[in-house]
Amino acid sequence: MFESTKLLRTHGIPVTAQRLAVLRAIREQPHGTAEAIAEEVRSKIGSISKQSIYNTLGSFVEKGLLRRIQPAGSPALYEGRVGDNHHHLICRACGKTVDVDCAVGKKPCLTAANDAGFVIDEAEVIYWGTCPACLVTTTK
Amino acid sequence: MFESTKLLRTHGIPVTAQRLAVLRAIREQPHGTAEAIAEEVRSKIGSISKQSIYNTLGSFVEKGLLRRIQPAGSPALYEGRVGDNHHHLICRACGKTVDVDCAVGKKPCLTAANDAGFVIDEAEVIYWGTCPACLVTTTK
DNA sequence: GTCAAGTTTTGGACTCAGTCCAATTTATTG
DNA sequence: CAATAAATTGGACTGAGTCCAAAACTTGAC
Structure with a gap:
């Protein structure tokens, strides 16, 4: 049986x-x-x-098998x-997305400076910038 | 002249x-x-x-007069x-949005653990949770 | 104050991502 | 293998936002 x-x-x-x-x-x-996943699936079945x-x-x-991320100005991505x-x-230029580990160790991201009485269950961090490839083309 | x-x-x-x-x-x-801003404007002019x-x-x-935030599952918000x-x-329950200061001091958020050669210009952090009002209604 | 030139504003059509729904097909359980 | 519940399909629909051409404005120069 398959995995x-x-x-x-x-x-x-x-x-x-x-x-x-x-x-x-x-x-x-x-x-x-x-949409990309749908295309991939269609090419197979x-x-x-x-x-x-x-x-x-x-x-x-x-079920926790996948994670959904919804960056501004882009349809949802699944990983x-x-x-x-x-x-x-x-x-920002080409949408290339890479994973980065949490900057400050394990899970300290969950602590906001002042939580206004909220119960926080997730800290979502997106770093925006320019990837190496786009840096080359824009500085030319 | 007005401000x-x-x-x-x-x-x-x-x-x-x-x-x-x-x-x-x-x-x-x-x-x-x-949309909310449009309504507010319409009520005035x-x-x-x-x-x-x-x-x-x-x-x-x-021009930097406003900031746009685009949380997952919600239209853009302006502040x-x-x-x-x-x-x-x-x-997560009612969409209530509050400001929080950066958890780790001034601007350390800009440092990712491994930047993959990107030039990072912004770290966007969204804390997701449940606000005090919704905590009451959901635990009842 | 008036006019020309260039912006803004309008409204309507349109796109894109995603949801809703009823009917059909499929997987699972006994 | 049959019954039942669940998944899949496709088509209509929604919400947020963009595109476009025409009409209405602001501004700067006179």
């Missing part, structure tokens, strides 16, 4: 061709949009509906690296 | 009723959406087109507090 099948079963998720293909697509696209893509990605995010507290670095 | 008029002039922005009203609306709505709202807010952001490096704390 992916086992993964779904252990999470109590019925195994379908679409879900397996989405899992596979995520492995090839570390930070793909729903022929077709998948928009709705199934969103259903699948949504339930995977709920398979979960369970750690890493953040993202995004190029 | 707002002076502010626009010093930034070389032609003064129009719409722009003055947007400036005024921002003062009343510390974290408003484009009668009407404003969608396009003008976006033009105005967009150019104000460019008048600019020039400092503060972050935001957002309630």
Whole structure:
């Protein structure tokens, strides 16, 4: 039995061709949009509906199999690296997205200077900048 | 002459009723959406087109008069507090948004653990959680 | 104060990402 | 293998924002 099948079963998720293909697509696209993942899936199993893509990605995010990030000015991105507290670095010019570990150790990000009585459950950090490739073209 | 008029002039922005009203609306709505600001403006000057709202807010952001934040699952919010490096704390349940100062002093947020050769110009931090009011209703 | 030139504002069409819904197909359990 | 519950499909729809051309303004020069 394939790893992916086992993964779904252990999470109590019925195994379908679409879900397996989405899992596979995520492995090839570390930070793909729903549309990009749909394309990847179609290249493997022929077709998948928009709705199934969103259903699948949504339930995977709920079960903790995937993480969804929603950067300003971009559709949501999905990534398979979960369970750690890493953040993202995004190029303003080309959208290239890379993972970065938390700057200040393990999980200190969760402490805001003044929490206004909120119970904080996540600190989302996005570093914006310019990637090496775009630096070259813009300074020319 | 009004403060707002002076502010626009010093930034070389032609003064129009719409722009003055947007400036005024921002003062009343510390974290408003484009739509909320449009409503506020309409209550003051009668009407404003969608396009003008976006033009105005967009150019104000460019000139540094306003800051735009784009939290996941919400339309963009605009705020008048600019020039400092503060972050935001957002309630997942009701969307309430409050300002928080940078947790780690002045501007250390700009240092990622490993920058992959990027030139970073901004660290955007959003703390997600539940506000006091929503805590009460959900734990009941 | 008036005029010309260049911006803004308008409103309507349009795009993009994502959601909603009913009908059909599929996976799982007994 | 049948019954049931769940997933998939496709098409309509929504919300946020952009694009465009025409009309209305601000501004700076006279």
